[in-house]
Amino acid sequence: MTKTMNATVREVRENTLLVCDHCTGQEVVVNTPHPHRFCPGDEVCIRFNGIMTMSMPPQLTAACITKISSGRNSCC
Numbered sequence: 001m002t003k004t005m006n007a008t009v010r011e012v013r014e015n016t017l018l019v020c021d022h023c024t025g026q027e028v029v030v031n032t033p034h035p036h037r038f039c040p041g042d043e044v045c046i047r048f049n050g051i052m053t054m055s056m057p058p059q060l061t062a063a064c065i066t067k068i069s070s071g072r073n074s075c076c
Helices: none
Strands: 003-013 016-021 027-031 043-048 059-068
Touching: 003 027, 016 043
Parallel strands: 027 059
Antiparallel strands: 003 016, 003 043, 016 027, 043 059
């Protein structure tokens, strides 16, 4: 089952992004091979397989990450 999350990038790290989920306000670590395509402050849509760890902060592996253009509030 594919799920999506709208989020704001907080930090760009080696192979991960730290984002803030717009729905929950929770920080989430997103595993991605191309984190440097994004910058802190970018609003993104993250598509993933629905599996998120129960760690603090939770982690998921992105299948697709796209920037959300201004005025658009839906995912992918």
